[in-house]
Amino acid sequence: MKKIKFFSGQRIPMEMHRAKVVQKLTLVDIDTRKQNLEAAGYNQFLLKNDAIFLDMLTDSGMNVMSDKQLAAAMTGDDAYAGSRTFFELADKIKEIFDFDFFLPVHQGRACEHLLARVFVKPGDVIAMNYHFTTTRAHIMLCGGSVVELNLPDSLDNSSANPFKGNFDLDKLNALIAEVGPQKMPFVRIEAGTNLIGGQPLSLENIVAVAKICRQHGILTVLDASLLQDNLYFMKVREAACKDMSIREITRAVADQIDVIYFSARKLGFAKGGGICLRSAELYDQFKELVTLHEGFLTYGGISITELASMTQGLEETMDFDMISQGPQFIAYMVDELDKCGVPVVKPAGGLGCHLDARAFLSHVPQAEYQAGALAAAIYLASGVRPMERGTISEARNEDGSEHFADVELVRLAMPRRLFTRSQIDYAVDRIHWLYENRTLIGGLRFVKEPKVLRFFSGELAPTSDWSDRLVARFKVDFGDSL
Numbered sequence: 088m089k090k091i092k093f094f095s096g097q098r099i100p101m102e103m104h105r106a107k108v109v110q111k112l113t114l115v116d117i118d119t120r121k122q123n124l125e126a127a128g129y130n131q132f133l134l135k136n137d138a139i140f141l142d143m144l145t146d147s148g149m150n151v152m153s154d155k156q157l158a159a160a161m162t163g164d165d166a167y168a169g170s171r172t173f174f175e176l177a178d179k180i181k182e183i184f185d186f187d188f189f190l191p192v193h194q195g196r197a198c199e200h201l202l203a204r205v206f207v208k209p210g211d212v213i214a215m216n217y218h219f220t221t222t223r224a225h226i227m228l229c230g231g232s233v234v235e236l237n238l239p240d241s242l243d244n245s246s247a248n249p250f251k252g253n254f255d256l257d258k259l260n261a262l263i264a265e266v267g268p269q270k271m272p273f274v275r276i277e278a279g280t281n282l283i284g285g286q287p288l289s290l291e292n293i294v295a296v297a298k299i300c301r302q303h304g305i306l307t308v309l310d311a312s313l314l315q316d317n318l319y320f321m322k323v324r325e326a327a328c329k330d331m332s333i334r335e336i337t338r339a340v341a342d343q344i345d346v347i348y349f350s351a352r353k354l355g356f357a358k359g360g361g362i363c364l365r366s367a368e369l370y371d372q373f374k375e376l377v378t379l380h381e382g383f384l385t386y387g388g389i390s391i392t393e394l395a396s397m398t399q400g401l402e403e404t405m406d407f408d409m410i411s412q413g414p415q416f417i418a419y420m421v422d423e424l425d426k427c428g429v430p431v432v433k434p435a436g437g438l439g440c441h442l443d444a445r446a447f448l449s450h451v452p453q454a455e456y457q458a459g460a461l462a463a464a465i466y467l468a469s470g471v472r473p474m475e476r477g478t479i480s481e482a483r484n485e486d487g488s489e490h491f492a493d494v495e496l497v498r499l500a501m502p503r504r505l506f507t508r509s510q511i512d513y514a515v516d517r518i519h520w521l522y523e524n525r526t527l528i529g530g531l532r533f534v535k536e537p538k539v540l541r542f543f544s545g546e547l548a549p550t551s552d553w554s555d556r557l558v559a560r561f562k563v564d565f566g567d568s569l
């Protein structure tokens with residue numbers, strides 16, 4: 088995708104693809120949206136998709152496949168064992184990352200499950216630039232703990248740091264000195280750091296982290312789920328990468344890493360996931376777990392059609408035009424909201440546009456889940472489904488007290504190659520209206536609260552009649568119920 092300059096001087100992000108297949112969307116009126124929200128316990132995960140106009144919950148598995156991917160899917164070699172399609176995928180992994188061994192698994196968190204099972208012992212400490220929900224849960228289930236080594240300004244919206252996903256190298260050195268390398272089986276490097284707003288890390292930082300790890304005999308593990316956006320940012324933000332192709336940048340990253348894993352629901356515009364390994368020894372350890380938990384080694388719980396689409400999708404990930412649609416549309420949305428004064432995470436990252444719910448709803452206490460309340464209000468006002476990424480996404484402390492998140496974000500995910508600019512404009516317009524009327528929005532409280540990953544299935548309710556008041560104001564301002 089290119090940014091093309093118009094007569095007005097404005098640069099407009101242009102999709103370098105055309106839609107060949109479309110799916111009809113429905114936009115239900117605000118009274119129906121309110122009923123849907125109540126039925127879903129004010130939890131975006133429990134809304135039915137029919138009730139949603141623009142689904143910005145997640146990019147996971149929502150990226151749009153290309154004609155070539157669909158064509159590849161049809162030519163997949165459907166076999167339980169020894170499928171040609173698997174070997175073509177393993178060859179593509181070798182070509183792109185130069186890793187000799189590849190194990191398919193059903194999705195990203197399955198990689199995390201197996202990695203934790205192989206590497207993490209009780210008392211181990213896993214360092215990372217920032218945690219991810221499912222990653223941390225699997226490490227903790229194996230008795231390990233997670234330490235985040237993010238930069239001091241990584242969560243600061245006033246900082247223009249282009250690589251907020253970078254590791255703080257001093258913190259890494261200090262941690263190794265404190266706990267000792269024998270308690271640190273690997274350092275996890277997360278590309279396109281999800282929970283701080285899809286913020287990238289630089290190639291320079293990856294090289295530096297890998298060097299420190301090598302000095303201490305600690306493995307480097309790359310969570311490459313969001314690598315696609317991170318590659319784009321390395322190319323456009325990092326001087327050393329400016330003249331490199333995406334393929335060259337990818338190899339430069341991979342060369343620093345011992346184990347790569349990814350969710351193909353994000354990387355590769357497909358479904359599934361995979362673990363890439365360099366050593367036959369490690370491969371043997373993982374093999375048994377894959378056959379036990381995922382499926383046979385040549386399909387790993389993924390359908391052959393998905394394996395075939397993944398191979399083609401990884402090839403498309405090496406194409407700058409194909410991978411820039413996401414970040415450029417996100418930057419457009421961030422800029423438009425910023426112009427209206429709406430507090431957004433800046434600079435724009437990958438995977439989606441992130442609203443700072445703490446600043447947006449500064450009159451709502453954090454204990455009443457600012458991000459959850461704002462996400463619900465957005466659905467009510469627009470039919471757009473965002474995701475809460477704040478305290479609801481955290482687990483309670485062992486004594487049952489609330490564990491407050493560092494940041495209260497509302498993510499408007501931008502699945503790659505999916506939305507059009509007018510759809511983004513609609514979402515911006517409704518969020519702008521909400522911002523103008525933000526004092527009407529109140530908090531939420533739990534009605535049903537599961538113990539594990541409560542954000543997926545917990546049910547909540549408003550702490551006052553604020554949603555009624557918001558609906559009433561909407562009808563006055565818009566003159567009807569849509």
Ligand SMILES: *Cc1c(COP(=O)(O)O)cnc(C)c1O
Pocket residue numbers: 147194195196197219221222277281310312313350351352353359360
């Ligand atoms: C989504 C994601 C995962 C988990 O992948 P799933 O396929 O959804 O299980 C892991 N790590 C990161 C960074 C992710 O963004």
